[in-house]
Amino acid sequence: MKTMYAQSIIRNAAVYQWPSEQPQIMDVAIDKGLIVAVGDCSQYQAQQNFDATGLVLAPGFIDVHTHDDLEVLRSPHMLSKISQGVTTVIAGNCGISAAPYFQACAPVDPINLLGTKEQLIYPELGDYQRAFTLAAPSVNLAMLVGHTSLRAQVVEDLSQPANPDEIAQMKALLTQAMEQGALGLSTGLAYHNAKGSSIYEVNALAEVIKPFDGIYTTHLRTEFHGILDAMDEAFATAQHADVPLVISHIKCAGKENWGRAPEVLAHLNKQRKHQDIGCDCYPYAASSSTLDLNQVTKETDIFITWSETHPEMAQKNLQEIAAKWQMSLIDAARRLQPAGAVYHCMLEDDVKQFLSYEHSMIGSDGLPCDPHPHPRLWGTFPRVLGHYSHREQTLPLALAIHKMTALPAKQFKLEKRGQIKVGNFADLVLFDPTMVCDQATYSQPHLPAIGIDRVWVNGKLSYAGDADLASVVDYGRAGRFLNRTSKNN
Ligand code: ZN
Numbered sequence: 001m002k003t004m005y006a007q008s009i010i011r012n013a014a015v016y017q018w019p020s021e022q023p024q025i026m027d028v029a030i031d032k033g034l035i036v037a038v039g040d041c042s043q044y045q046a047q048q049n050f051d052a053t054g055l056v057l058a059p060g061f062i063d064v065h066t067h068d069d070l071e072v073l074r075s076p077h078m079l080s081k082i083s084q085g086v087t088t089v090i091a092g093n094c095g096i097s098a099a100p101y102f103q104a105c106a107p108v109d110p111i112n113l114l115g116t117k118e119q120l121i122y123p124e125l126g127d128y129q130r131a132f133t134l135a136a137p138s139v140n141l142a143m144l145v146g147h148t149s150l151r152a153q154v155v156e157d158l159s160q161p162a163n164p165d166e167i168a169q170m171k172a173l174l175t176q177a178m179e180q181g182a183l184g185l186s187t188g189l190a191y192h193n194a195k196g197s198s199i200y201e202v203n204a205l206a207e208v209i210k211p212f213d214g215i216y217t218t219h220l221r222t223e224f225h226g227i228l229d230a231m232d233e234a235f236a237t238a239q240h241a242d243v244p245l246v247i248s249h250i251k252c253a254g255k256e257n258w259g260r261a262p263e264v265l266a267h268l269n270k271q272r273k274h275q276d277i278g279c280d281c282y283p284y285a286a287s288s289s290t291l292d293l294n295q296v297t298k299e300t301d302i303f304i305t306w307s308e309t310h311p312e313m314a315q316k317n318l319q320e321i322a323a324k325w326q327m328s329l330i331d332a333a334r335r336l337q338p339a340g341a342v343y344h345c346m347l348e349d350d351v352k353q354f355l356s357y358e359h360s361m362i363g364s365d366g367l368p369c370d371p372h373p374h375p376r377l378w379g380t381f382p383r384v385l386g387h388y389s390h391r392e393q394t395l396p397l398a399l400a401i402h403k404m405t406a407l408p409a410k411q412f413k414l415e416k417r418g419q420i421k422v423g424n425f426a427d428l429v430l431f432d433p434t435m436v437c438d439q440a441t442y443s444q445p446h447l448p449a450i451g452i453d454r455v456w457v458n459g460k461l462s463y464a465g466d467a468d469l470a471s472v473v474d475y476g477r478a479g480r481f482l483n484r485t486s487k488n489n
């Protein structure tokens, strides 16, 4: 038998391919950034050999919902994500993207979640791409264009719908970004700087992405009582423009809304017969964002993560702060602005229903700028695998992997990713299926997961879980900016 050569070979790994729930044991050979052989690689010799006996090999995880736009430039080793096995992040969600964006004034809410004015310096997506290449992050990134980012640059009064001239300017910015490789458009209609926009305005922007084969993702106008109407609005926009839709971080928020996951999913399933709709979710019963006065109620436990005006009140409950100041919750919240918060606003059973729904993807929605972030930033993917799949048996491991890999690659058209297949990019994660678990908690949110053994990005070994974390800098940082069509990568 002729001997073949490859850079790396991973031998005897368990590989899952949904809808089969049983793994196949196989070898995978990597060379020049690509998967070159799958199955029996006994005729191959490699410089690096990994014995994966007892471990699972999966395509690198795709975090479909992130706010890592600037984090990949600030902290290019991206330990928060690579330590979870994430090899690709989709940025620009919830209506906020770091490009195209440039403003002389401080970023408005919630663009301030991404970074400071000094860091938001990319008037064109092409400028951002050049910065990305220079920073050489360890993960791949694809970008959505945020509606609120467009609004903040051209709309005079953000509480109002854009006028025809402003819509034309936003369309021009969006067209240019799509030409420069953006994946699509995102909105965050629940946020007060986007809430005032008309359906006409959002429809007009969605039309722009159609000829580019773009995708529309949305943080619904409400995730509370009126969620079904908000979903209908999203369906209508995507249908109007004839583009695929992704509902971001699907949830039933607020006590009056608890237990409605089956109803929400039935509504989604019904509409899926008429148009292409996906959704993403994270594995926690608490949400997090900037402090929103509309969400301040006695029923929801609100934890303040940061406050610009009262930094001494960070990491305290709003109740406690209000008591201390001897004022109502809403007055205390007003006084803390601008601020960040974690809202314990969901029912665990609803979270499980969204997680186990066959067509939901996994997205962390992690907030890297938050000094005391929601644990989803460091814990999302291992938590789905370890806590929900392995321990709670909420969903089969094969389905959990599918939601993190093949499904998002297909939904977002990330070519040659998301599957272990000859010719695909070698984005891979090797993990211990019985050990893998999140460590980050609400009180200690920065702890890396355990059980993630090795991570490769574009064929480069980029993380080793057993090594001292500091040594990660010695590994490759081979992430690429993924254009809408990755053929030209
Ligand atoms: Zn959001």
Ligand code: CU
Pocket: 065, 066, 067, 093, 094, 365
């Ligand atoms: Cu988000």
